Amino acid sequence: MNVAKTIRYGAWAAVVVLVAAVSAVTVTKFLDEDVEQAATVTIGGPFELVDGTGQVFTEENLNGKPTLMFFGFTYCPDVCPTTLSDMQGWIENLGPQADDLNFVFVSVDPERDTPDVIADYVAAFDSRVVPLTGSVDQVNQVIKDYRVYARKVPLEDGDYTMDHTAAIYLLDGDQDFVGTISYQEPENTALPKIRKLLGS
Numbered sequence: 171m172n173v174a175k176t177i178r179y180g181a182w183a184a185v186v187v188l189v190a191a192v193s194a195v196t197v198t199k200f201l202d203e204d205v206e207q208a209a210t211v212t213i214g215g216p217f218e219l220v221d222g223t224g225q226v227f228t229e230e231n232l233n234g235k236p237t238l239m240f241f242g243f244t245y246c247p248d249v250c251p252t253t254l255s256d257m258q259g260w261i262e263n264l265g266p267q268a269d270d271l272n273f274v275f276v277s278v279d280p281e282r283d284t285p286d287v288i289a290d291y292v293a294a295f296d297s298r299v300v301p302l303t304g305s306v307d308q309v310n311q312v313i314k315d316y317r318v319y320a321r322k323v324p325l326e327d328g329d330y331t332m333d334h335t336a337a338i339y340l341l342d343g344d345q346d347f348v349g350t351i352s353y354q355e356p357e358n359t360a361l362p363k364i365r366k367l368l369g370s
Contacts (some may be wrong), residue, residue, distance in 0.1 A: 213347035215315040222289025227302055229345055235285055237272035237341040241318045244291040245281035249336050253278045254295040255313035260364060261296050271370055277303040278320035278334045342370045
C-alpha cells in the first residue's frame, strides 16, 4: 500500500471515529441532562382538533402527562405504519407505565383522514394511541406551531402522497417540547428517552 492510500484510509478512519463520538454525545446529552433543558426552540402551542369519535380535542386534554406525538397520514406506505408499530412495541415494553403517557397520532392529510378513517387506522395498532385530525386550517396551524414539515406531492396517476416529518415529538407534562425519537431509532436508545420523559 503506498503512502497516499495509507493517508487516505487514515483520514476516513478519523472521520468514522468523529461521527461515532458525536452520535454518542447527542444520545447521552438527552439522557444525562434535565428534560427541561433539552428544548432549544419554541415548538407547540394551543390547538383544536377532533379525535376519532369526532369530539373536540385540545392541548388541554394532554396536560398532566408527558406525550409522544407523531405526525403522519393513513395513506402512508412505510414510515407511519412502521412508527406506529414501534410505538406499539414501546407501549407493550413499558407495561403499566404506558398509562402515564399520552400517545398521539396527528394527521397531516385532513382532506382524506376523516375521524372515522383515522380511528380505524390507529385501532390496528393500540387503543391508547389517540388519532387526531381536523379541518385543513386547523391542521395547518398545528403543523406551523409544532414546526412540522408536511408537503403534498402529486403522483402520476392524479393522486397524491405526503412528505412529512418522521420523528416522534417528546413533550413533558406541561406539553413543552423536550426532544425527539428519530424514525426507526433503536429500542435501546428510544426506551431510555421515554423513561427519562416519565421522570420529568
